[in-house]
Amino acid sequence: ELVNLNELYNYILNRFDMIIDSDEQKDRSDKHYTIKREFTKRDLWVEIDTDRFTQVIDNIMNNAIKYSPDGGIITCRLIETNNNVILSIADQGLGIPRADIPHVFDRFYRVDKARSRAQGGTGLGLAISKEVVQSLGGKIWVESREGHGSTFYISLPYEPYDEGDDLWDEA
Numbered sequence: 668e669l670v671n672l673n674e675l676y677n678y679i680l681n682r683f684d685m686i687i688d689s690d691e692q693k694d695r696s697d698k699h700y701t702i703k704r705e706f707t708k709r710d711l712w713v714e715i716d717t718d719r720f721t722q723v724i725d726n727i728m729n730n731a732i733k734y735s736p737d738g739g740i741i742t743c744r745l746i747e748t749n750n751n752v753i754l755s756i757a758d759q760g761l762g763i764p765r766a767d768i769p770h771v772f773d774r775f776y777r778v779d780k781a782r783s784r785a786q787g788g789t790g791l792g793l794a795i796s797k798e799v800v801q802s803l804g805g806k807i808w809v810e811s812r813e814g815h816g817s818t819f820y821i822s823l824p825y826e827p828y829d830e831g832d833d834l835w836d837e838a
């Protein structure tokens with residue numbers, strides 16, 4: 668369906684804000700975090716499957732929280748380029764060692780087996796996210812520095828709405 672990506676992205680992130688003080692959040696990790704939003708002011712309308720998009724953002728947000736120490740800031744951006752929209756989610760967490768970066772989207776791949784086992788999970792979140800993003804015609808990648816944090820990027824195809832295209836615009 669055709670959705671306002673600014674609204675949808677914000678709605679998904681709001682759910683992470685709301686659980687911050689709830690019991691659910693305390694059970695999860697006893698972790699505090701702040702979500703910062705830096706969105707373009709222009710509304711970006713994209714053709715997208717809402718459920719699948721939500722699943723991807725949920726996976727990346729859960730990782731940003733899980734692999735960050737207490738009190739971190741998670742910065743979520745939304746921008747447009749010529750033919751794409753780009754979403755990014757940046758954390759101040761553990762980061763990913765350079766040698767592991769090419770593998771984190773592989774099925775069952777987890778950096779530092781011992782640490783990851785203690786945190787729970789299957790190592791499927793990013794593999795599934797990659798499949799979903801590709802099925803939406805987009806790309807997903809990561810930039811990271813061990814000990815400093817990680818930024819995950821998602822680009823999706825986007826045709827900017829041109830007012831000249833409006834059939835009903837009577838000049």
Ligand code: ATP
Pocket residue numbers: 726730731734758760761762763771776777778779783787788789790791792793794817
């Ligand atoms: P699951 O998502 O299935 O519960 P998982 O989180 O271990 O388990 P992925 O989401 O696929 O699996 O992530 C793969 C691995 O990449 C993780 O185990 C972790 O080592 C690393 N990783 C993912 N996101 C981050 C991040 N934001 N910061 C640091 N490391 C990360």
Ligand code: MG
Pocket residue numbers: 726729730788792793
């Ligand atoms: Mg995960």
